[in-house]
Amino acid sequence: ETGVTQTPRHLVMGMTNKKSLKCEQHLGHNAMYWYKQSAKKPLELMFVYSLEERVENNSVPSRFSPECPNSSHLFLHLHTLQPEDSALYLCASSHSGQSQETQYFGPGTRLLVL
Amino acid sequence: AQKITQTQPGMFVQEKEAVTLDCTYDTSDQSYGLFWYKQPSSGEMIFLIYQGSYDEQNATEGRYSLNFQKARKSANLVISASQLGDSAMYFCAMREYTNAGKSTFGDGTTLTVKP
Numbered sequence: 001e002t003g004v005t006q007t008p009r010h011l012v013m014g015m016t017n018k019k020s021l022k023c024e025q026h027l028g029h030n031a032m033y034w035y036k037q038s039a040k041k042p043l044e045l046m047f048v049y050s051l052e053e054r055v056e057n058n059s060v061p062s063r064f065s066p067e068c069p070n071s072s073h074l075f076l077h078l079h080t081l082q083p084e085d086s087a088l089y090l091c092a093s094s095h096s097g098q099s100q101e102t103q104y105f106g107p108g109t110r111l112l113v114l
Numbered sequence: 115a116q117k118i119t120q121t122q123p124g125m126f127v128q129e130k131e132a133v134t135l136d137c138t139y140d141t142s143d144q145s146y147g148l149f150w151y152k153q154p155s156s157g158e159m160i161f162l163i164y165q166g167s168y169d170e171q172n173a174t175e176g177r178y179s180l181n182f183q184k185a186r187k188s189a190n191l192v193i194s195a196s197q198l199g200d201s202a203m204y205f206c207a208m209r210e211y212t213n214a215g216k217s218t219f220g221d222g223t224t225l226t227v228k229p
Contacts, residue, residue: 033217042118043205043219056216088157100147100166100209103217105159 003027004106006091012112013081021076021109023091029104031097032074034066037088037108049074050097081113117141118206118220125225127196134181135191135223137206143167145211148189150180153203153222162204165189196227 004025013019025032034046048056049068063085065077074091090108094101119138127133139148150162165173165180173180181190193200206220 042221043207043217045216048216090157090159092159098209098211100145100164102147102149102161102164103209104161105151108157108159110157 003104004091004093006089006106006109008109009107010110010112012114013078014114015081015083017081018077018079020078021089021091021111023074023076023106025072025074025091025093025104025106027093027095027104029093029095030071031094031101032068032071033092033094033103034074034076035090035092035105037090039087043090047076048097055097078111081111083113086111086113117218118208120206120220120223122223123221125223127193127225127227129198129227129229130195132192132194133196133225135193135204135206135225137189137191137220139187139189139206139208141187141208141210143210147209148180148182149207149209149217150178150189150191151205151207152200153205155202159205163191193225198227198229201225201227 007022031050036044046060047066052068067075088108091106092103094103117140146167148165152160163175163178165182172182177194179192203222205222207217209217
């Protein structure tokens with residue numbers, strides 16, 4: 001099993017749909033992250049969870065709702081998205097939230113909102 | 115001001131030659147980490163190399179080395195003996211101790227290796 005997995009890999013949804021992105025890490029890490037990568041923009045940190053508690057919400061619109069039921073799983077619930085939300089959504093994990101800890105990324109979910 | 119600056123949007127290198135990808139950073143923290151990631155067209159971000167702010171020696175990982183110049187606040191990635199599979203986007207990132215370890219990424223450099 002690879003370190004960080006994400007499902008689905010590709011998702012097309014309408015603006016009225018509700019969907020969820022799933023991330024799972026098999027590295028025994030305690031911190032998990034959601035990033036958004038839009039075309040021609042740097043990676044944007046969306047949410048940080050450490051020991052299953054949300055420690056960072058980077059001014060993300062409420063149509064994105066994260067959930068971290070345990071240290072191995074992270075979800076991103078999506079509802080009433082906008083076309084500008086189309087992007088690559090990357091999940092990452094690290095041993096802790098400390099600066100010297102490397103973040104390991106999943107393969108990402110490519111989201112297209114029509 | 116941007117915290118991570120990658121001034122080379124695109125770079126070309128001949129196969130088997132070495133290439134340097136530039137990265138400068140801005141921080142007032144004494145404790146921070148610097149990272150390089152590779153992102154192929156498939157999208158996955160692959161960790162390459164890490165340099166801690168207190169590390170006195172430059173980090174090396176196989177064909178990757180990090181040229182860390184703390185006074186200049188630069189952390190350039192050197193790839194030796196380039197291979198066709200090295201063609202990808204490369205991101206420099208920083209995590210600061212006082213910023214709860216949150217990562218800041220640069221805009222990336224697209225590297226193309228020519229046969």
